Structure formats: C-alpha cells, structure tokens
Amino acid sequence: MAETLQARSPVQTEAGTQAGRGTAWSFVLAGIVGLAAAFTLLVEKIALLKDSSYVPSCSINPVLSCGSVMNTDQAEAFGFPNPILGVAGFTGLLTIGVILLTRLTLPRWFWWGIQAGTTFGVVFVHWLIFQSLYRIEALCPYCMVVWVTAITAFVAATTQNVTSGRLGLPRRAEAIGSYAPSLVIVWLVLIAGLILVQFWDYWVTLLK
Amino acid sequence: MKAPKTSPVKRNVIVSSLVIAAFVALVTAALTLGAKTANPSDRADAAATGTATGKLVRDDSHRLGAAGTGKVVLVEFLDFECEACRAAYPLVEEMRATYAGKVDFVVRYFPIDSHANAVNSAVAVEAAAQQGKFEEMYKRMYDTQATWGEQQESKAPVFRGFADELGLDMAAYDKAVADKATLERVERDRQDGLDLGVQGTPTFFLNGKKLEPTSTQDFRDKIDAALNG
Structure with a gap:
C-alpha cells in the first residue's frame, strides 16, 4: 500500500504538469486558429451584406462553398451572424490559454467555466456540422477550421478536468487524459468519414 | 515505475497514426472498388454532361x-x-x-x-x-x-x-x-x-x-x- 502510494504521487504530479502544458498550448493554438477563421468569416459576412453578389474567397466549387453556407438561416442561429460568437469565444480561449502558460493555478470554478464554454462550443459546432452536411449540403472551409478548433478545445478542457479529478470521475477514467491528442484525431477522422460519404459522388469526380 | 512504459507522446503518435492509416486504407479501398464497378456507365455519363453533378448541362438546357x-x-x-x-x-x-x-x-x-x-x-x-x-x-x-x-x-x-x-x-x-x-x-x-x-x-x-x-x-x-x- 505504502509502496504504491509512494510510487504514484511523483508520476501523478509529472503527468499533471504535462497535461497542463498540453492543455495550455491546445487552448492557445485553438484560440489563434479559431479566432483567425471566425474573424475571416465575419469579414466575408460583412462583405456579403454590403454586396449580395459578392463571392466569398472560399467559394471554390459546388461542395466547398462558403457563400451558400453563409447565406443560410443556420449561419445566424441566434439571430446574429455566428462568427460574432466565434470572435468573442476564441479570444477568450486564447486569453485563458496564455494565462495557463504562466503556470498560474486557476480555481476550480474557473475550470468549470472553461468546461461550460468549450462544451457549448462543441455542441453548437456539431449542430452546425449536421446542418452543413445534411441540410445545406455544402462545406465552408473556414467553418471547418472552426469545427476542428472547437473540438480540440473541448477535448483539451475535458481531459484536463478529468485527469485533475475535477469532474469527480473514477480514477480509471483519468487515464484518458494522456490520450487527448488521439481522441481529437479519432473524432476528426470520424467527421472526415461523414464528409467523405456524404459528398462521395463529388469527390470521385475530382479524381477523373 | 518498474515496468518500462512508453511515453504518452509516443502512445498518442502510435494510436493516431494507426487511426489515420486505417482511414486512408479504407478510403483507398472504397475508391479502387468504386472505380472498378462504376467506371463504364459513369464515364459515359460524365462525358455526356461534362460533370457528374449534372449542374453543368440540364436536360432542358x-x-x-x-x-x-x-x-x-x-x-x-x-x-x-x-x-x-x-x-x-x-x-x-x-x-x-x-x-x-x-x-x-x-x-x-x-x-x-x-x-x-x-x-x-x-x-x-x-x-x-x-x-x-x-x-x-x-x-x-x-x-x-x-x-x-x-x-x-x-x-x-x-x-x-x-x-x-x-x-x-x-x-x-x-x-x-x-x-x-x-x-x-x-x-x-x-x-x-x-x-x-x-x-x-x-x-x-x-x-x-x-x-x-x-x-x-x-x-x-x-x-x-x-x-x-
């Protein structure tokens, strides 16, 4: 018993700090990339509002087409353009990431806030993915960048909260923390699979 | 720490590479199989309309x-x-x-x-x-x-x-x-x-x-x- 405890604590703290670094950098990168994408989308949206015949820079072909996605009701899910949420949210995420890089220890309630924010982000993004794939039937490259960053931020926050025991999950679940990057990859591959299947006919024509 | 465990980074790299490799293999398999079965009819169709999506030339164009x-x-x-x-x-x-x-x-x-x-x-x-x-x-x-x-x-x-x-x-x-x-x-x-x-x-x-x-x-x-x- 004593032996296991002894052996455990140094490993635990080591893993803890490592995960903390990983989380911080995940937030920073997701924040920067997400902010850039959301900002671009907002600028394109404004250009579209000024001139309805404007063709966004990311309208490349029938499937990869921002214009057809940005002009939908879903692009204003809460009555205002979605990228506004993105610009605000990713700025927040970036800020938190930078704060974490200072190795500052944040209170428990703050982590719950991060969990709430990233969970909202990931749920919203999956609603958008569903709408994009099966209702609008077009993909918007900048939006897809946001999908990736929102999923990354959610996995980073959740695994950090699980590993640190803040979510009160059994110890066994804590091992998941070290698999966060793999989790993101699996998740993205699943979505890539859905995209491939949904637009299969189109992808095949590109090869001919 | 008796049993030499692979580092978390290494484990993640292995798992991620396996997942991606499996995905690529699956897609390649689907593509080659699809190309074999769909080619004869599809090609003719694509040649006639220019694009398989059919948006380029409609029947009533x-x-x-x-x-x-x-x-x-x-x-x-x-x-x-x-x-x-x-x-x-x-x-x-x-x-x-x-x-x-x-x-x-x-x-x-x-x-x-x-x-x-x-x-x-x-x-x-x-x-x-x-x-x-x-x-x-x-x-x-x-x-x-x-x-x-x-x-x-x-x-x-x-x-x-x-x-x-x-x-x-x-x-x-x-x-x-x-x-x-x-x-x-x-x-x-x-x-x-x-x-x-x-x-x-x-x-x-x-x-x-x-x-x-x-x-x-x-x-x-x-x-x-x-x-x-």
Missing part, C-alpha cells in the same frame, strides 16, 4: 444549333445585358460555324444583379424558347443590346416587341413571361452557375472544365485539343 456528338461540350453562362458577352457573341457564332456538328454549344442563363434588364431579357428568351425560338431571340438580344442595355427602367415591352417580330404566339408568350416557372427556370440556371463557381459572364466550360482563354486563338486551340484528345 438550350443548345445553339443541332446537338454535336457529345464528345466536346462547350457551355456558356451568359447575361444578355453583359457587354463582354456581347463581345464574345461573334466569336461564338464563328466557332459554331467552324465546329458545327462536332461541338455542342450549350447556353445557360446567368443574369447579373447589377444589370436592370438581365432577368427580363433572360425570361423573354426563355419564353421564346418555349415556342422553339430560342436561337432567334438569343441573337436578337445581342444584336440589339446597345439599344436597351445599361438602362434602369424595364425593357420588357421592348423584348415583347422582339417576340412579336419573330412571329411568336403572343398570348402564349405573355403567359410564359408572367409564369413564375419561367423565372424559376432562369434562376435555376443562375444557381447552377453559382454552384459551379461562376463569378461573372461570360463564363465558358469546356467538357466540364472552366475555360479561361487568353485570346481567341487560345480559345480555338483548346477546343481543338479537346476534339483531338
């Missing part, structure tokens, strides 16, 4: 002159009020003579918003097309563009005059112009164009590929290449 062999299909997205389309018109006419029976000349409407009579003219041509006078009305629009283009008020009465001169059944023409379906037909062409990435007029597609000719000679060369290819 208008052709200038008789249909060619289907080997080479030139699709033009145009706006009758667009001066650049007007400028390309003699070239298209010339190529129609040169490549008669060899190249399919397909016309799609793509009215530009900034032209006040772009939709009116397309609707008028479409109404004439319903009486089999597509080509006559198409020519008339370009021949007279200077007299009605670039003006703000509706030129629908002028177009109606063209229809009359062409000897159309005017009751049917008026009905077609007023019919929402005629406008929808024009709008669907435009939507197809937008979906295909058309940004302005005229935009040409040669066998499904957007054509950006640098000169009239380059245009002919590309068609020749497609014919010989």
Whole structure:
C-alpha cells in the first residue's frame, strides 16, 4: 500500500504538469486558429451584406462553398451572424490559454467555466456540422477550421478536468487524459468519414 | 515505475497514426472498388454532361444549333445585358460555324444583379424558347443590346416587341413571361452557375472544365485539343 502510494504521487504530479502544458498550448493554438477563421468569416459576412453578389474567397466549387453556407438561416442561429460568437469565444480561449502558460493555478470554478464554454462550443459546432452536411449540403472551409478548433478545445478542457479529478470521475477514467491528442484525431477522422460519404459522388469526380 | 512504459507522446503518435492509416486504407479501398464497378456507365455519363453533378448541362438546357456528338461540350453562362458577352457573341457564332456538328454549344442563363434588364431579357428568351425560338431571340438580344442595355427602367415591352417580330404566339408568350416557372427556370440556371463557381459572364466550360482563354486563338486551340484528345 505504502509502496504504491509512494510510487504514484511523483508520476501523478509529472503527468499533471504535462497535461497542463498540453492543455495550455491546445487552448492557445485553438484560440489563434479559431479566432483567425471566425474573424475571416465575419469579414466575408460583412462583405456579403454590403454586396449580395459578392463571392466569398472560399467559394471554390459546388461542395466547398462558403457563400451558400453563409447565406443560410443556420449561419445566424441566434439571430446574429455566428462568427460574432466565434470572435468573442476564441479570444477568450486564447486569453485563458496564455494565462495557463504562466503556470498560474486557476480555481476550480474557473475550470468549470472553461468546461461550460468549450462544451457549448462543441455542441453548437456539431449542430452546425449536421446542418452543413445534411441540410445545406455544402462545406465552408473556414467553418471547418472552426469545427476542428472547437473540438480540440473541448477535448483539451475535458481531459484536463478529468485527469485533475475535477469532474469527480473514477480514477480509471483519468487515464484518458494522456490520450487527448488521439481522441481529437479519432473524432476528426470520424467527421472526415461523414464528409467523405456524404459528398462521395463529388469527390470521385475530382479524381477523373 | 518498474515496468518500462512508453511515453504518452509516443502512445498518442502510435494510436493516431494507426487511426489515420486505417482511414486512408479504407478510403483507398472504397475508391479502387468504386472505380472498378462504376467506371463504364459513369464515364459515359460524365462525358455526356461534362460533370457528374449534372449542374453543368440540364436536360432542358438550350443548345445553339443541332446537338454535336457529345464528345466536346462547350457551355456558356451568359447575361444578355453583359457587354463582354456581347463581345464574345461573334466569336461564338464563328466557332459554331467552324465546329458545327462536332461541338455542342450549350447556353445557360446567368443574369447579373447589377444589370436592370438581365432577368427580363433572360425570361423573354426563355419564353421564346418555349415556342422553339430560342436561337432567334438569343441573337436578337445581342444584336440589339446597345439599344436597351445599361438602362434602369424595364425593357420588357421592348423584348415583347422582339417576340412579336419573330412571329411568336403572343398570348402564349405573355403567359410564359408572367409564369413564375419561367423565372424559376432562369434562376435555376443562375444557381447552377453559382454552384459551379461562376463569378461573372461570360463564363465558358469546356467538357466540364472552366475555360479561361487568353485570346481567341487560345480559345480555338483548346477546343481543338479537346476534339483531338
């Protein structure tokens, strides 16, 4: 018993700090990339509002087409353009990431806030993915960048909260923390699979 | 820490690589299998329409002159009020003579918003097309563009005059112009164009590929290449 405890604590703290670094950098990168994408989308949206015949820079072909996605009701899910949420949210995420890089220890309630924010982000993004794939039937490259960053931020926050025991999950679940990057990859591959299947006919024509 | 464990980074790299490798293998397998089974029918289809999505040439899309062999299909997205389309018109006419029976000349409407009579003219041509006078009305629009283009008020009465001169059944023409379906037909062409990435007029597609000719000679060369290819 004593032996296991002894052996455990140094490993635990080591893993803890490592995960903390990983989380911080995940937030920073997701924040920067997400902010850039959301900002671009907002600028394109404004250009579209000024001139309805404007063709966004990311309208490349029938499937990869921002214009057809940005002009939908879903692009204003809460009555205002979605990228506004993105610009605000990713700025927040970036800020938190930078704060974490200072190795500052944040209170428990703050982590719950991060969990709430990233969970909202990931749920919203999956609603958008569903709408994009099966209702609008077009993909918007900048939006897809946001999908990736929102999923990354959610996995980073959740695994950090699980590993640190803040979510009160059994110890066994804590091992998941070290698999966060793999989790993101699996998740993205699943979505890539859905995209491939949904637009299969189109992808095949590109090869001919 | 007795048992030597692989580092978390290494484990993640292994798991991620395996997942991605499996995914790539699956896609490659699906592609090669799909290519084997779908090729014969799909290829013919793609050759006929230029694109498997079918947005380039619809069943009811208008052709200038008789249909060619289907080997080479030139699709033009145009706006009758667009001066650049007007400028390309003699070239298209010339190529129609040169490549008669060899190249399919397909016309799609793509009215530009900034032209006040772009939709009116397309609707008028479409109404004439319903009486089999597509080509006559198409020519008339370009021949007279200077007299009605670039003006703000509706030129629908002028177009109606063209229809009359062409000897159309005017009751049917008026009905077609007023019919929402005629406008929808024009709008669907435009939507197809937008979906295909058309940004302005005229935009040409040669066998499904957007054509950006640098000169009239380059245009002919590309068609020749497609014919010989």
